[in-house]
Amino acid sequence: MLENIRIVLIQTFHPGNIGSVARAMKTMGLSELILINPRAFPDDEATRLAAGATDILDSARVVNDIGDAVGDCVQVIGASARVRGLPLTHFDEADVMARELVETAHQGPVALVFGRERFGLTNDELRHCTHQLTLPANPDYPVLNLSQAVQVCTHELFTAWRRQPDSGFRRARPRHATLPTQQQMQYFQEHLELALTRAGFFNQPHAQTRDRLRAFFQRARPSRKELSLLRGVINALNGSSGKRPTGQQESSGESREET
Amino acid sequence: MLENIRIVLIQTFHPGNIGSVARAMKTMGLSELILINPRAFPDDEATRLAAGATDILDSARVVNDIGDAVGDCVQVIGASARVRGLPLTHFDEADVMARELVETAHQGPVALVFGRERFGLTNDELRHCTHQLTLPANPDYPVLNLSQAVQVCTHELFTAWRRQPDSGFRRARPRHATLPTQQQMQYFQEHLELALTRAGFFNQPHAQTRDRLRAFFQRARPSRKELSLLRGVINALNGSSGKRPTGQQESSGESREET
Structure with a gap:
């Protein structure tokens, strides 16, 4: 089911973040990465920070438009630090989001979209989303690094997947x-x-x-x-x-x- | 309650990881960082990657011995990628660990201990722990970066704290x-x-x-x-x-x- 869940990064500025995202994905069993207009890719810093997850970078798709990244998806969740003006259904708990996205992934491809490091998603980009997500964080400093935000989400997706009765995941006990x-x-x-x-x-x-x-x-x-x-x-x-x-x-x- | 929860890093090799850990802590409301024999600290790379969380670095305690870091704690959880030989109570779900640690933090200081980047915790260090934790991950590549492992755990601790009836946390809705x-x-x-x-x-x-x-x-x-x-x-x-x-x-x- 996890192969139906893609991570989409919009105009990532630091290529190192793309590498860290690839690592955060692979540790949690995700493999589908789509990059929309990355500033620099491929890039040595991305490769270095991907560590053992360079296969995710090798198979990443690079596209010009968010429509090309999510057009075939049955659910698209836009992650942003702030709650935006569009009255989309809004998740404010990563685990609740993850359970729904893993469930929907049984029907077809789904996407979790992350915006630029500083600006997040524009309203134009949110118009391609069916839902939005805000990760709850310290109100005094809610500024997660891009790859750390992805790590939290992929951890929750992996957890939701593992906890399905038919996942077949074997724990290290x-x-x-x-x-x-x-x-x-x-x-x-x-x-x-x-x-x-x-x-x-x-x-x-x-x-x-x-x-x-x-x-x-x-x-x-x-x-x-x-x-x-x-x-x-x-x-x-x-x-x-x-x-x-x-x-x-x-x-x-x-x-x-x-x- | 979160001020009773400390993050302990043992002999961190890359100072950048210390900075990323500080950021991962502050975004999730944690502030108590203890460093045991870091290779380089303070360090510019740590400061750079801490971004807006340099106050966590400024107030971090540096000690020589794990006993000095956790001696006053009522619960000490050692995080390690592999399940070790010591028959300590073992958590294999971060959210279950977090609920228990937040609950115990009502009684006194508690600690979550992370080992070196490559080797994790030694058995000698695990002898200072009351519990151990393994984050479930992709069996083909379970290698989380240190700060990403900390981010997953601090996210779960913050979630467990927020969900307590008396946390007073106000969501961004x-x-x-x-x-x-x-x-x-x-x-x-x-x-x-x-x-x-x-x-x-x-x-x-x-x-x-x-x-x-x-x-x-x-x-x-x-x-x-x-x-x-x-x-x-x-x-x-x-x-x-x-x-x-x-x-x-x-x-x-x-x-x-x-x-």
Whole structure:
């Protein structure tokens, strides 16, 4: 779906910004870049700042007119720092915009249009847009650099795309740590309480303290390995004299640390 | 609350990146920057790329050790491109991270830590963190520039902050256009249907066509001014012979356009 979403830059002044935009696009899975009358392109500075995204620059289309850039699009969103006079539907949240644009991209090409570094979009250019977007920013200094504005938008588009049920995106997750069963947690709590009783910590009924300790370890969600490590710690502190609490069958109850 | 959130950069190599980070912070309302052993700072390139955010550079703290940067923090999130070996709680969505960090910042200072441009955070540095963050990105090129990664995170922090009920943030919204009442919409629909009947468009019962036209104009949500404009258009197309449908009292029903 992301290949139906194009980024359009109007009369970019600094070629470095075109390179940074290409990088901001590629990191977020976008590839379709259209440049309307760039001041200098191709350009070494654009290539340098694109880093590993020079393929986006190589395949970028350069056109003279915004009509050539968005004429075949079914939705065109003009990004501008200020809210303009045209009563177009206005997005003031990037994530809301992104969800709608990704949804519409199922129907055909869509475009997100960014104006010149200093002036943004003219009203003439906004007339080619179906919607406008203002990124909310610090009222004292709402001046995002062009590539940073594109990065925020492409990040939101990528997020909206990933969160579609059929995106097939696979997250980078830490190696899966196996959680203990609640019975293993129960054995651990009994082990701890026995050790604390033996150490004289529980010399009178302390139901509340027991509950707090139980809640603490439930909240911490130790893995099976960590539980085993903790039992070793308890035994060591308890003078290694720990015999197992009655009724405990678990094989990992030794004080050995499994790493 | 945003003043409790600090951005920490470790051994930044390119001073320009420090400047771009300052700008990315200020646009999103953040001001606390801490630099750990930057290669060159202060530096002209940093100042140039900070643009209107040089005050962030002026007040930045430079320290030698990550402990000095985050020792007083109640939550420290280490951002890294790869998922590391330490079994810290791991965020893989920037908005989820941001909501938690903004929430925790009510209790005391919190930090978001970014490593060197090429290497990210070492495990030694991650040991100072309570959580880690990986920004989801294109698996073929997940290489965000440092300041672009910071921009994504500060945007999400600002968004999470704004969406708190007590943030007091005022959006830039288009000038409020007054919506017509449903009675005014009803008069408009009657005017249109009378004109279409007179024009021979409704020469037999067309309940479905009437419904479609009504639904179209309801969906378009014209303002009062636009409704007046549309009635002028109908009169003009209908040969300006339009006398008002019976029972219509509305004063703005003339063909004059109010702009």
